[in-house]
């Protein structure tokens with residue numbers, strides 16, 4: 248590099264004329280990565296396309312699929328709890344390997360929280376702490392489903408769950424979803440023809456259409472599950488966000504036979520990046536799921552779990568939920584008002600009872616074209632495809648997430664959506 252000069256039989260000397268060191272641009276020094284882009288051996292491509300590319304574009308205005316507003320996330324409270332861990336003598340016991348099933352404190356607090364918020368009569372032994380609802384669904388389906396076994400899911404539905412069930416080897420059966428939720432008569436027809444192993448249901452605010460499973464259908468589903476002995480996986484990831492006077496209690500709260508497995512999450516309560524969810528089930532299933540969890544992830548983040556336990560214990564989570572619900576309720580109402588005003592006769596919707604988004608349909612207008620137009624105007628939104636397992640038969644509908652837009656952003660977003668619809 249010019250810093251030294253070699254003289255035969257004399258040695259190596261510092262150069263008399265040193266080189267001038269100039270910064271080199273990164274582009275000019277581009278490293279040649281020699282590691283192959285592809286394996287030499289075959290790797291099956293198993294995922295089906297399910298791409299939330301629009302979520303990543305944080306800089307633009309986005310009608311997302313229904314996420315909380317991270318500006319409201321109680322990170323300050325979490326940090327306050329974390330600060331306590333600065334005292335090593337207090338923290339030492341949480342820094343080594345801990346319980347695979349999750350912090351005992353958290354499971355105790357959670358059992359209490361689930362009891363007072365949704366009437367679940369469960370003990371800490373019935374709870375496995377997971378990294379979000381997603382991991383809970385993965386563990387439950389890996390334990391329950393063997394290759395080729397029959398699993399029922401809603402159509403339209405949550406492909407993020409269906410993909411997990413497919414990965415477990417499930418043969419998916421699509422059950423129509425109408426304004427009262429999953430069509431349980433169709434489930435009964437299915438049970439008469441096939442041995443159903445598991446049914447996945449989002450009874451509270453169905454993804455994507457936000458409908459609630461009616462009381463009569465809940466009863467019917469529990470009776471069927473008992474008669475045909477299949478497992479019901481109840482995904483109640485957004486139970487804590489409800490704007491009507493009283494939410495319907497989960498199926499699991501009235502299950503006395505051990506048919507229902509309950510999945511929940513705090514990922515929408517604090518922020519999606521804070522990964523704490525839970526699986527509630529009879530002890531024999533929890534034991535198996537705990538074993539499996541240990542194979543992929545020795546345990547959760549103990550400090551985080553302890554911090555969450557404290558937030559539950561001292562009422563901070565309840566207070567945050569109260570505050571967030573009030574704000575999301577107002578945002579839901581604002582979106583409904585704006586849609587009625589700006590897209591009257593174009594966008595059809597029912598007022599969602601809770602959750603983070605509204606399901607809007609656009610008649611024979613193509614949502615894909617609308618989404619593409621919106622994109623050009625700087626508004627991100629889904630194109631309606633990711634809710635359907637079977638593409639023919641899809642309705643021109645899309646989820647419009649209201650929770651993460653403040654008033655100004657919401658007005659702007661609906662204005663852009665209107666322009667996009669006019670141009671479609």
Ligand SMILES: Cc1ncc(COP(=O)(O)O)c(C=O)c1O
Pocket residue numbers: 378379380381382405407449454482484511512513514515519523524
């Ligand atoms: C219906 C449904 N279930 C589960 C999840 C996953 O939640 P988590 O972030 O807790 O894994 C989502 C995510 O948005 C969802 O829409």
